[in-house]
Amino acid sequence: MNMERLPDILQPTPAGTRLPKRERTRRQLIAAAIKIFSARGVAATAMPEIADAAGVTIGTVYNHFRSKAEIVSAVAVTIAETIRARSAPGRSQLQSGTEQMAAGCRRYLGLAASSPSWARLILDVAAIDPAFRKTITGFVATELRKGVKAGEFTVDSEAAALDLVIGATMEGMRNIALGKMRRTHAAQVTATILRALGVPPAQAREVASRPLPLF
Amino acid sequence: MNMERLPDILQPTPAGTRLPKRERTRRQLIAAAIKIFSARGVAATAMPEIADAAGVTIGTVYNHFRSKAEIVSAVAVTIAETIRARSAPGRSQLQSGTEQMAAGCRRYLGLAASSPSWARLILDVAAIDPAFRKTITGFVATELRKGVKAGEFTVDSEAAALDLVIGATMEGMRNIALGKMRRTHAAQVTATILRALGVPPAQAREVASRPLPLF
Amino acid sequence: MNMERLPDILQPTPAGTRLPKRERTRRQLIAAAIKIFSARGVAATAMPEIADAAGVTIGTVYNHFRSKAEIVSAVAVTIAETIRARSAPGRSQLQSGTEQMAAGCRRYLGLAASSPSWARLILDVAAIDPAFRKTITGFVATELRKGVKAGEFTVDSEAAALDLVIGATMEGMRNIALGKMRRTHAAQVTATILRALGVPPAQAREVASRPLPLF
Amino acid sequence: MNMERLPDILQPTPAGTRLPKRERTRRQLIAAAIKIFSARGVAATAMPEIADAAGVTIGTVYNHFRSKAEIVSAVAVTIAETIRARSAPGRSQLQSGTEQMAAGCRRYLGLAASSPSWARLILDVAAIDPAFRKTITGFVATELRKGVKAGEFTVDSEAAALDLVIGATMEGMRNIALGKMRRTHAAQVTATILRALGVPPAQAREVASRPLPLF
DNA sequence: GATGAATGAGTTTTCATTCAT
DNA sequence: AATGAATGAAAACTCATTCAT
Numbered sequence: 001m002n003m004e005r006l007p008d009i010l011q012p013t014p015a016g017t018r019l020p021k022r023e024r025t026r027r028q029l030i031a032a033a034i035k036i037f038s039a040r041g042v043a044a045t046a047m048p049e050i051a052d053a054a055g056v057t058i059g060t061v062y063n064h065f066r067s068k069a070e071i072v073s074a075v076a077v078t079i080a081e082t083i084r085a086r087s088a089p090g091r092s093q094l095q096s097g098t099e100q101m102a103a104g105c106r107r108y109l110g111l112a113a114s115s116p117s118w119a120r121l122i123l124d125v126a127a128i129d130p131a132f133r134k135t136i137t138g139f140v141a142t143e144l145r146k147g148v149k150a151g152e153f154t155v156d157s158e159a160a161a162l163d164l165v166i167g168a169t170m171e172g173m174r175n176i177a178l179g180k181m182r183r184t185h186a187a188q189v190t191a192t193i194l195r196a197l198g199v200p201p202a203q204a205r206e207v208a209s210r211p212l213p214l215f
Numbered sequence: 216m217n218m219e220r221l222p223d224i225l226q227p228t229p230a231g232t233r234l235p236k237r238e239r240t241r242r243q244l245i246a247a248a249i250k251i252f253s254a255r256g257v258a259a260t261a262m263p264e265i266a267d268a269a270g271v272t273i274g275t276v277y278n279h280f281r282s283k284a285e286i287v288s289a290v291a292v293t294i295a296e297t298i299r300a301r302s303a304p305g306r307s308q309l310q311s312g313t314e315q316m317a318a319g320c321r322r323y324l325g326l327a328a329s330s331p332s333w334a335r336l337i338l339d340v341a342a343i344d345p346a347f348r349k350t351i352t353g354f355v356a357t358e359l360r361k362g363v364k365a366g367e368f369t370v371d372s373e374a375a376a377l378d379l380v381i382g383a384t385m386e387g388m389r390n391i392a393l394g395k396m397r398r399t400h401a402a403q404v405t406a407t408i409l410r411a412l413g414v415p416p417a418q419a420r421e422v423a424s425r426p427l428p429l430f
Numbered sequence: 431m432n433m434e435r436l437p438d439i440l441q442p443t444p445a446g447t448r449l450p451k452r453e454r455t456r457r458q459l460i461a462a463a464i465k466i467f468s469a470r471g472v473a474a475t476a477m478p479e480i481a482d483a484a485g486v487t488i489g490t491v492y493n494h495f496r497s498k499a500e501i502v503s504a505v506a507v508t509i510a511e512t513i514r515a516r517s518a519p520g521r522s523q524l525q526s527g528t529e530q531m532a533a534g535c536r537r538y539l540g541l542a543a544s545s546p547s548w549a550r551l552i553l554d555v556a557a558i559d560p561a562f563r564k565t566i567t568g569f570v571a572t573e574l575r576k577g578v579k580a581g582e583f584t585v586d587s588e589a590a591a592l593d594l595v596i597g598a599t600m601e602g603m604r605n606i607a608l609g610k611m612r613r614t615h616a617a618q619v620t621a622t623i624l625r626a627l628g629v630p631p632a633q634a635r636e637v638a639s640r641p642l643p644l645f
Numbered sequence: 646m647n648m649e650r651l652p653d654i655l656q657p658t659p660a661g662t663r664l665p666k667r668e669r670t671r672r673q674l675i676a677a678a679i680k681i682f683s684a685r686g687v688a689a690t691a692m693p694e695i696a697d698a699a700g701v702t703i704g705t706v707y708n709h710f711r712s713k714a715e716i717v718s719a720v721a722v723t724i725a726e727t728i729r730a731r732s733a734p735g736r737s738q739l740q741s742g743t744e745q746m747a748a749g750c751r752r753y754l755g756l757a758a759s760s761p762s763w764a765r766l767i768l769d770v771a772a773i774d775p776a777f778r779k780t781i782t783g784f785v786a787t788e789l790r791k792g793v794k795a796g797e798f799t800v801d802s803e804a805a806a807l808d809l810v811i812g813a814t815m816e817g818m819r820n821i822a823l824g825k826m827r828r829t830h831a832a833q834v835t836a837t838i839l840r841a842l843g844v845p846p847a848q849a850r851e852v853a854s855r856p857l858p859l860f
Numbered sequence: 861g862a863t864g865a866a867t868g869a870g871t872t873t874t875c876a877t878t879c880a881t
Numbered sequence: 882a883a884t885g886a887a888t889g890a891a892a893a894c895t896c897a898t899t900c901a902t
Contacts (some may be wrong), residue, residue, distance in 0.1 A: 594841070622808075623841065626838065631843070
């Protein structure tokens with residue numbers, strides 16, 4: 001628990017695929033930004049810290065990103081990509097939309113327990129970068145629609161359901177990351193979310209606490 | 216709709232009750248801070264701006280508040296108190312816990328429509344000041360327990376329910392304040408929240424869209 | 431050792447001698463200033479702290495002293511007075527000028543051991559207030575001349591001797607107050623000073639380490 | 646006498662040895678700080694004054710020194726190094742430890758006469774920066790031990806002797822810099838110090854007033 | 861004589877960004 | 882492509898002092 005190993009953002013490029021130098025530096029910079037952002041918070045991170053962490057100078061950072069906002073944005077894209085990539089493998093094992101939605105929520109909530117600083121980064125980026133919110137919303141919307149189509153979810157307003165799923169998950173992440181919550185909190189928040197989507201309480205409870213493939 | 220009239224924070228002191236000067240200035244400062252914070256956002260507000268808006272010098276601000284965090288905190292307390300005071304009158308007309316919870320959510324969501332900058336301020340303060348979050352959580356917990364006691368809500372975990380109510384409401388506020396949502400969004404988010412608490416969908420829909428006493 | 435009891439600066443006024451209120455407040459202020467100055471250092475002490483410590487408001491402080499410099503000056507005078515008063519009783523028991531000079535140096539050096547913050551205050555005031563330096567120099571000059579007259583000291587230049595006595599004593603105080611010195615340091619500095627004044631080494635050593643009436 | 650030429654801190658870099666820019670600016674800054682510190686005193690100097698004097702902006706100052714304390718410290722190191730460098734050439738001409746100690750004291754005391762503001766800077770820095778005091782103490786200790794080894798000085802306690810040499814010299818510097826003293830004061834303080842170290846009075850007087858290689 | 865709210869110039873420090881090398 | 886010194890506007894906060902009550 002709470003081993004605080006940040007997910008490896010940048011898989012070492014597959015052997016043989018030597019990236020051009022510019023791209024290599026860019027990835028270094030993003031990896032460094034993620035490390036520092038998640039440690040100190042985005043607002044409290046100064047540009048030179050990113051440069052230091054990446055082992056380059058500040059000039060190089062500005063050579064790749066026009067501004068701090070742009071680097072945050074690049075980090076957001078990287079996180080979103082990573083999340084998508086990590087979620088894919090497990091998904092094939094999940095049969096129902098309910099299970100997929102549950103796995104999605106539990107993933108984020110579980111992340112907040114195992115890596116609070118990573119959760120903090122996600123919350124930070126979500127608060128700053130509207131594009132990131134949009135991407136995440138897109139992910140959730142896809143799963144939501146699947147469940148609706150399959151008749152597992154009954155939802156009056158898709159937009160309202162998205163606000164609920166995303167808002168509740170983030171609120172849960174925040175509180176879990178603060179270390180205030182029991183270990184069962186992730187499952188309980190997930191179950192409550194499922195109920196809001198029309199999943200019968202007993203099933204919601206069962207699916208949410210079932211062992212699920214996480215990241 | 217978007218009339219942007221900020222709720223009057225400072226009721227004009229009842230005639231005859233001249234406040235001591237220190238208290239008068241303090242209220243001026245808090246009122247000024249609320250005005251500027253909601254216009255620019257807390258982070259983007261500099262202390263001298265508050266001083267200017269209050270018609271005093273920067274020294275006076277620091278005479279009353281030791282730091283920016285302290286003035287944010289004072290603003291948070293004022294907002295929480297205002298919300299409580301505004302909510303009280305309508306509450307007596309509401310018979311069920313369901314109605315009270317619905318009114319609570321709708322109030323905040325409606326605020327985001329009628330006064331986006333006020334909503335922005337609340338979201339800002341909630342993100343910054345843990346005490347404010349705690350206070351709000353306390354408000355919601357009270358209503359939640361009422362509904363549970365009356366058998367209207369069925370909830371596995373109170374903490375999870377709170378995260379859901381608060382998270383979903385805030386997410387809804389944010390999106391409504393951005394002007395992206397249909398006018399019905401407030402009612403729909405509210406209904407979805409009620410379903411998560413175990414209120415039957417039809418009833419949830421009906422209560423959430425019923426005309427409710429707001430602020 | 432190092433019990434850090436500050437010498438009582440203001441003896442309670444002898445019974446029956448009720449001081450006028452203005453004078454009473456003034457003494458309170460000086461006593462408060464001494465307390466705070468010796469705790470925090472003169473430069474780091476803000477005027478309102480003095481007012482607080484004296485249990486009055488800042489206005490009252492300025493009612494009695496035109497500026498911070500003036501309060502430092504008043505503190506200097508009080509310290510000088512106190513030193514003179516404390517030194518007098520013991521002096522009658524001391525027969526030679528050598529003994530008197532030794533007692534003088536040991537008093538200050540001993541003070542640095544038993545009350546570092548009091549020593550710090552003296553060094554602070556000496557660095558700031560030229561009048562205080564002058565007064566102290568006067569005290570030392572008197573004893574020096576006594577010893578010269580009695581043929582115990584042989585001194586080419588009185589001014590040089592004064593610089594040496596005062597400089598060496600203050601340097602010793604500083605280092606003792608920092609807690610870096612052995613307990614014998616006070617006696618050894620004193621003996622070295624006496625040698626500079628022409629006292630034979632053995633006698634210097636003996637007198638300096640003899641039990642002497644301190645404050 | 647009071648020609649107030651500050652010793653050239655920064656020897657013009659030997660031709661051909663262009664320093665890297667960062668180092669050049671750093672030296673400019675230290676030189677500027679020395680100029681302003683010695684004119685106004687360290688405490689009364691604001692960081693922007695240093696920037697102005699060096700012809701750079703305040704940002705550049707903080708680019709090189711993290712805080713005011715750090716620049717004071719850099720100045721202290723520079724002064725100590727300058728002193729050591731200036732003292733070296735003359736030392737070879739001095740045969741005895743007595744002469745070397747005398748030259749050392751006279752150098753500082755003479756400096757106070759020829760350049761009061763330079764003396765003021767040294768006293769200021771000594772009062773603020775403990776590392777500087779330590780360095781100076783080290784210089785004096787070296788010469789003291791030489792004299793002791795050679796049997797010229799007889800000293801009970803090295804620490805006491807150091808306090809005396811340093812304290813008396815600084816007190817002398819202060820008074821000389823204030824312009825209150827006769828021109829002979831430097832020699833007389835020096836002679837008195839030598840007596841404290843066990844040098845016979847006549848010899849002390851003679852060595853101290855002998856023309857000595859100063860800076 | 862005491863109060864204490866208000867003043868406001870002044871201080872240190874930060875940091876995103878530029879640009880000559 | 883990388884460097885990294887320099888920028889300079891702006892921020893938070895301090896504190897001796899004044900003056901109306």
